[in-house]
Amino acid sequence: DGGITQSPKYLFRKEGQNVTLSCEQNLNHDAMYWYRQDPGQGLRLIYYSQIVNDFQKGDIAEGYSVSREKKESFPLTVTSAQKNPTAFYLCASRTSGAADTQYFGPGTRLTVL
């Protein structure tokens, strides 16, 4: 897990509600990522940010939003527009350099009731 924390570990939400997942890192990394993982599947990229106050859509950004106001923090909001939000959400940050490496947080499991 390195220096990446995600909270909460488990989250339950009613349909139609927005919910925000927290991701904090103390690794001084510029780049941060949000992935989604469904049972038995690989990771899919939702959003990424290479620097403070900048972020880009990944492969499945619809129904999600992010902000990057501080280097340490990259919260993800799952909006009511996300049709199938129940999943395991993973945050990562990345070192810079030729052999850059991503480190992941412990994940948040979101269940929509």
Next chain:
Amino acid sequence: DAKTTQPPSMDCAEGRAANLPCNHSTISGNEYVYWYRQIHSQGPQYIIHGLKNNETNEMASLIITEDRKSSTLILPHATLRDTAVYYCIVRAGGTSYGKLTFGQGTILTVHP
């Protein structure tokens, strides 16, 4: 990123070395080999990476063939806690995008 091929599953006895192979025959000169693992219901854990030389750290060793078309991750003394899905990823380092693409990986089961 180059495509990788891994066996779907492997078994290993506790205390023995676990040798996990990965084929990446289309690897380019600037692409690194990365290994991650994911224990059930946890985030992926970085293990090791290399370009062309063999690498060793406190978790594992990475052996890359001279032609770089395949590699082997070695866990020298496997424990029950090493049971996980192991992913071999090949990608160019230092790219601005940096997305990681995980394949199906190898399910390693360490048994007593």
